[in-house]
Amino acid sequence: MTRSPGTPLPPPKARRRLREAASLTQAQLADRMGVTRATVRTWESGRTTPRGRRREAYAELLKTLAEEEPAAAEPEAQAESGAQPAPVPVVVAVRTGPGSPAEAADSLVLPAKALSAEEWREGEPEREPTPDPKAEPKPVALTPAQAFDALYEFGTPALVRQTYLLTGRRELARESVERAFQTAWENWPEVARDRDPVGWVRAVAYEYALSPWQRFRPRNRHPEPPPADPGDRTLLNTLIRLPPRHRRTLLLYDGVGLDLPETAAETEASTPATANRLLNARRAMADRLPELADPEVLHRRLAEVASNERLRAAKPPTVRVGSERRARFWTRAAIAFTAALIGTTALALRTAPTHYEPPVSPGETVRGVPPKVAPGALSDEELELRQKLRDQMQDGPERLTPRLE
Template sequence: MTQSTTGTPTSPPLPSPKERRRLREAKSLSEAQVAAAVGVTRATVRAWETGRTSPRGRKREVYARLIGTGGTRPASHPSPVKPATPNNPPRAVGSDVMDPTEPGTTTAPEPAEATPTRPAETVATGTAAVGTAVAGTAETAAVETVATGTAETATVATVATGTAETAETAETEAAGETDAAAEADAAEGAEGAERARPSPAEAFDALYRHAAPALYRQTYLLTGRRALSREAVGKAFELAWQRWPEVAVDRDPVGWVRAAAYEHAMSPWHRLRREHRHPDPPPEAPGPRALLDALLALPPSYRRTLLLHDGVGLGLPETAAETEASTPAAAGRLMTARASVAEQLPELAEPSAPAGQSALLHEHLGALALAQPAASLPVPDLIRTGCERKAQLWTRAAIAFTVLLIGLTLITLATAPTRYETPQSPPQRVEGVPPLGGPQKLTPLDKKLQKKLGGELVRGPGRLVPRAG
């Protein structure tokens, strides 16, 4: 980030935007508290700490006093740059590639035909704050000179007339002109930065060229499988392009993609796939082969912790956060992994101090990683187009499934009966039931005899009628 240096000679110097935020957080001040003290909004304070704008005039002095840089200029410590030699190739700033020549660094040689890339933070955020200082240099200097001259004129008039009210009025007008000029300068700088801001596709392509080769080599050290490493890197960047608004504002976009690649590469489900059941042939040299065998013999969590701390060069808290473990647990895994690797590689057990052992491991891991070619990785255009094509395919499949489900629901509603009718049981033949009892059916002869007897007179003695005695 480049900040503007167009302030007046009496304006207090300000550190870099990252340093401003660190100083504010060190004093336990929130953005809302700083905004209320300076008299601006939280968005303005956030713009100051991201490098889009810079405070001017009275607000600059108040802001400098709040963060504790009112009268001091932070000393810059430029990092030493080594001359480019065959043993020390040029490195890209902010690269995540492991360099075996320097322990603790996370840089690697760029390909000869690759285009220059931006730092990872600039690539991820997609901002171009450099244009802020260039856009309003002359106008800001002229405006602040006029404002300073106005304030001095007001002071002379106050001394001549001895009137305090005139001085206060003049100072208020001068401060108002300065604030208005600063706001206009900030608006012009923001417009210039907006015009110079790269597109999402350009930022993604730069991030891919910057981090993909290193991630391929790191995932190879985790898995020992080149095809799986290429697949993990491709899947991680496809996921990053799908969630680019989230990745673009992340503080560590390379770490975001690295975590996704590690998770995919170390998934236990790959053991069920025939092409990933067995690792690739190890290197022919005995030293790299022994180191790779020692790494693959470690449990996945221990292997990942050792690679992040001693290979990539992350600190112990960052390693614990990326492996989703506590700091003591990450330290225990790291010590156990170092001891296990040192048993198979006696030269790693020579340094007695943990720092020396970590530096030696970093050198060996870097040499083993850089020995793997990364020329077979696809270009970023294929990653983006493939991701977009898959997203379109899934979207169309979801729409088709939804339409099919709605159609089946409508057909069911149209053909379903409105009321429930109990179905009739099918008839069955019943056997073993006894015949009906009682009088039998009269035959024609019986009916004839019955009619004859009914028509004849009764003959015989009269019936005896009983009497009550």
């Protein structure tokens, strides 16, 4: 199941670039949009996008900033005139031979291929057996399911290994990547137009894997078998001991190979804060493993540890079916909850009184009225006297008659 896109927005990196080119801070932009600074960070990192009128206002503001920036004036004019946008690097192709998904599975870094946004929406370029270098690639009209399957097969191997280094758990890594791709299929129109679809999925997978609620799951309370190699085991244990934010920053910068601004945008932090996290993470790794002080050696060792694990993932149709099943489940749950709420409201309206009934006031003592006298129970003396009077004769010679003397 997919949702229709709203007002088109620039990619997350372009949003941040336009704001910085206009010398606006995130707090200033948040004041102009009427939102919080954290919301602006999520918009610029690509985790969330505004909706409704706020999306239209945000798009209009970014359009104004793009018109004011000389470097962005030409792309904006091309978009308004309907010209073909310039090619942008996105990860889409499923190739054979060098650079194939099987080869990319042994590395943490995903190779990129320059494709235009229109080519990515319609499908990957057609590949001839002997392509002409001067010939322009012709897009093949792929269905959304075929484009999703191509992206899944290409990006899943590296993403599962990255998530394994992030969590140290094989099953959690597989589940996080599958859940991220399910979310991507639910938002496929947005993901298909993103300049970095793999980065979109990676951010969702990392958030799911590092969620604090994972520690409460019974399956995650028991440790998993460590790597067989002692060096890999020491490296993984040292990496897991880092704070989650430092661990994620180190993996994105030294493992995946993002630059500092991209790492800051994906982790929703400022560039100085990201640099401090990276330095602290490198220092902690070097204190435990001095041979990893060189970033190049650290990158190579992270790739080796991830490649030594045999991590599997479900097939693309299974992920798509699971996403659609989950969407149907939550839709039905929302409908059932709404129906129950309507039924409860109708029952309350049916059984509620139709007119006002004043409450009964409490009793009050009335003065001046004597209390009602009523015979009470006789005491023991009174009962004995009554019995004595009943036993004696009322007349006869035995009874004395009083007389005057």
